[in-house]
Amino acid sequence: MTSQRWPLSLTLMVLLGACTAPRITNPEPARQLARETQLAPGALYAGWRIYQQRCAQCHGQTAEGLGGAGPNLLQRVGAMGPQRFVEQVLRRYPEGLPASATAAEVLARRQGLLTMPSWQGDPVVEAHLMDLYTYLAGRADGRIGPQPPAR
Secondary structure, eight states, X not given: OHHHHHHHHHHHHHHHHHHHSOOOOOOSOHHHHHHHSOOOHHHHHHHHHHHHHHTHHHHOTTSSOOTTSSOOHHHHHTXXXXXXXXXXXXXXXXXXXXTTOOHXXXXXXXXXXXXXXXXXXXXXXXXXXXXXXXXXXXHHTTSSOSSOOOO
C-alpha cells in the first residue's frame, strides 16, 4: 500500500508546487519600455534641425504651437504613432487646399488658408522624416527638453 502512495504523493507535491510558484509577468507596459530606450543623438539633432527649418514657423520654436498658426505638436504627436505621423506630414490636409499650392505659398498665406502643407516631394523632409518623428516624440513624452539636442 505504501508503494502505491509514493507516486501519488509525488504527483500531488509537484502539482501543489506548480500552483504556488510565483508568476513572472512584465509589469511595465510596452509603451513605458519604449520611452526608456535611448534616443540616438544624431537622429534627435537631425530631427530638431529639420523641425526648425520646416515646422517652427507655424508650430513655434519649441513645438508648443503659435496662437493663430499651427497647433501644439507635443499634444498631437504624443497620441499618434510613427505611421500616422508620416501620413500627416506627407499628405496635405484639409482637402480644400489647392493641389498647386506649395508649402512656401501656404506659409506666406498666398494660397488657401493657413493649413498644414504636404511635405511629400521635399527631399530634405523625406530623408529625415523619422528623425523628425524621433525629435517630436521625445519632446512629447518629456524625454528631451525644448533646448537644441546635442549633435
